[in-house]
Amino acid sequence: MSKVMSVAVKNLRKHYGDKEAVKGISFEISRGEIFGILGPNGAGKTTTLEMMEAMRSIDSGQVIIEGIDVTTHAEDVKRIIGVQPQSPAFQDKSKLTEIIELFGAAYGERVSPMTLLEEVQLADKAGSYTETLSGGQKQRLSIAAALVHNPKVFFMDEPTTGLDPQARHNLWDLVGQIQKKGVTVIITTHYMDEAELLCDRVAIMDNGEIIALDTPKHLIGSLLKKGFTKQQRVEQANLEDVFINLTGKGLRE
Amino acid sequence: MRVIIVVVVALIIVRLAYWAKSRYWHPKEQASPQYSKAMTPWQKKFFTVSVFTRLNTRRFFRDRLAIFFGILFPLIFLFVFGGIYGSSNNNVTIDAGVINRSSSRIASEFISNAKSAKVIKVDKSVTTLMAAENKMIRGQLDATIVLPPSFGVVASHQTYPSGQAEVYYTNNSSQAGQTLVSVLEAEFQGLNAKYVPVTTPFTAVGKELNQKSLTEFDYIFSGLLGFSIIGIGIFGPINVFPELKKQGILRRFHTTPIKVWQYFVSMAASQAIIGLISLAVMFIVAISVFHIKVIGNYAEIAIFLVFGIVMILGIGLAIGGWARNERQAAPLGNIVVFPMMFLSGTFFPRYLMPDWLQHISSYLPLTPIIDGARLLTTGGQSLTQIGSQLGAMAAWLIIIYVIAFRVFRWE
Numbered sequence: 001m002s003k004v005m006s007v008a009v010k011n012l013r014k015h016y017g018d019k020e021a022v023k024g025i026s027f028e029i030s031r032g033e034i035f036g037i038l039g040p041n042g043a044g045k046t047t048t049l050e051m052m053e054a055m056r057s058i059d060s061g062q063v064i065i066e067g068i069d070v071t072t073h074a075e076d077v078k079r080i081i082g083v084q085p086q087s088p089a090f091q092d093k094s095k096l097t098e099i100i101e102l103f104g105a106a107y108g109e110r111v112s113p114m115t116l117l118e119e120v121q122l123a124d125k126a127g128s129y130t131e132t133l134s135g136g137q138k139q140r141l142s143i144a145a146a147l148v149h150n151p152k153v154f155f156m157d158e159p160t161t162g163l164d165p166q167a168r169h170n171l172w173d174l175v176g177q178i179q180k181k182g183v184t185v186i187i188t189t190h191y192m193d194e195a196e197l198l199c200d201r202v203a204i205m206d207n208g209e210i211i212a213l214d215t216p217k218h219l220i221g222s223l224l225k226k227g228f229t230k231q232q233r234v235e236q237a238n239l240e241d242v243f244i245n246l247t248g249k250g251l252r253e
Numbered sequence: 254m255r256v257i258i259v260v261v262v263a264l265i266i267v268r269l270a271y272w273a274k275s276r277y278w279h280p281k282e283q284a285s286p287q288y289s290k291a292m293t294p295w296q297k298k299f300f301t302v303s304v305f306t307r308l309n310t311r312r313f314f315r316d317r318l319a320i321f322f323g324i325l326f327p328l329i330f331l332f333v334f335g336g337i338y339g340s341s342n343n344n345v346t347i348d349a350g351v352i353n354r355s356s357s358r359i360a361s362e363f364i365s366n367a368k369s370a371k372v373i374k375v376d377k378s379v380t381t382l383m384a385a386e387n388k389m390i391r392g393q394l395d396a397t398i399v400l401p402p403s404f405g406v407v408a409s410h411q412t413y414p415s416g417q418a419e420v421y422y423t424n425n426s427s428q429a430g431q432t433l434v435s436v437l438e439a440e441f442q443g444l445n446a447k448y449v450p451v452t453t454p455f456t457a458v459g460k461e462l463n464q465k466s467l468t469e470f471d472y473i474f475s476g477l478l479g480f481s482i483i484g485i486g487i488f489g490p491i492n493v494f495p496e497l498k499k500q501g502i503l504r505r506f507h508t509t510p511i512k513v514w515q516y517f518v519s520m521a522a523s524q525a526i527i528g529l530i531s532l533a534v535m536f537i538v539a540i541s542v543f544h545i546k547v548i549g550n551y552a553e554i555a556i557f558l559v560f561g562i563v564m565i566l567g568i569g570l571a572i573g574g575w576a577r578n579e580r581q582a583a584p585l586g587n588i589v590v591f592p593m594m595f596l597s598g599t600f601f602p603r604y605l606m607p608d609w610l611q612h613i614s615s616y617l618p619l620t621p622i623i624d625g626a627r628l629l630t631t632g633g634q635s636l637t638q639i640g641s642q643l644g645a646m647a648a649w650l651i652i653i654y655v656i657a658f659r660v661f662r663w664e
Contacts, residue, residue: 053508075510083508089500093315098308105304106509108297 088142136167305519350379357405486565494573
């Protein structure tokens, strides 16, 4: 991987009253990398993400995205990032094409809704109202809406929470396609299988600090080196493999 | 009535055309319009506003509940208040049948005079007294004038023509009948003077002032326009914003470069379009059903009302934009709206209030809108003559929008 720096976070801090939610974290992400931020609830993942997205003020420290400082040039940063919220919602009585048009307009761009909807396999739903979409379809529409302006960095906050296995697999494929375009993807998740499969590197956060940062393979390797063994020998397949094998990979909506 | 039919037909045609277009006409998407036309930064900013305005307006007309509250709800009030105040019609007309049994020239002249008289509305289908009586019994006619065969004929011992018109009426329509008798007597006085010289030392003459007195309904109508503006400008946003915030829809927009002013301008433009349509419907109903006489210039009225909508919308944007959820928006909205609604003259005219209350209520933001709307529509004034109202509205506009911009929150 050619190591062009895409995102740099230096000594980032955030207080909420007395509580220090983010305690001076630092990391760098290369262009085209899928970077996972893992951690239990309240670890400071969302706060970190929001500071990087210019949605929340930064107490101290610095975030540089594609060479632009988030603190001083918030609007310029917003023009080159795409943000996928945790539970995407859209105004009702709006067609999918109109939602895409609306997001394009928010960036001042005239876009081609059908092309974007085709990319996320929603072309057949183009004329429907948003309230008729399933959870997975809303996630995909949300991704299309976040890509209207060809962002260089793409933030996804727990994108697969609440989706069925087919929709999750489909979303992982989509994330892979986005990465292939050279987009840097930053993703938070509670699902370790998702992180292991998807992410080039992961940062594990707890209590506002990064307690581990490496590729999933290395993290597992170093744990094993410490002499860790699981109680039970891991099967060559798991229940999800059974489920997908029986029900197929095709999307259900 | 004709106006309503034309408008309804026009709306149906537009709707059908729109439906047909969306159903049968699928334009080919341009190959790659992503970065097709280079726009200047300002063009981009207004492109944002125009798309948001267009899609926002379109959504309104897909939402039956919004249409009900935005357009039909004020109409219901209009019908209720119009029913109470609108029926006090000063121009009395009498529906009368005229049966002419005389062949004299005077009789036919008299008939044609009667037909052009303002007070009498002649039912031409009635030709016999029998038919007239049946119609009077059914209440379709108030009275019937009968000219006997001798009417207008010069009798053998006289040098001038004479005659007696008979006015028939039922027990229930005696008032109309008596009125018709005195109308005819007044008419005959002129006729008599032509044949027999008479001197009339004492006379009375009516002089119409070149002024229009406003009816109570004129006041009510402008008040209802104000009520409708509140519905569109305040109740709209304070119901919609908490929902948009709850679902994170506004927050999502905040991740894009869109600015608060762009969002506000697009809201103002679409609410102005919706408001103008809603108010136009009210005008059509008021004119065609309640016979309100609009003497103002429609372009001026429209400009003034748009100004009013945009100003009042600022209150909705401030409350809805500040509130984090409906528990904050609803009470604050009611605190602001209800005093304004009752004190600014929406449901009853301000001149009925004690002086001190009139004085206080003149400072409310809605008052100059209602007063100005009345002065423009039925008061015979033009935009240049209502400077004090426009000034008050401009002052409120600045105050309201400064607050709205300061308190706005995306989530």
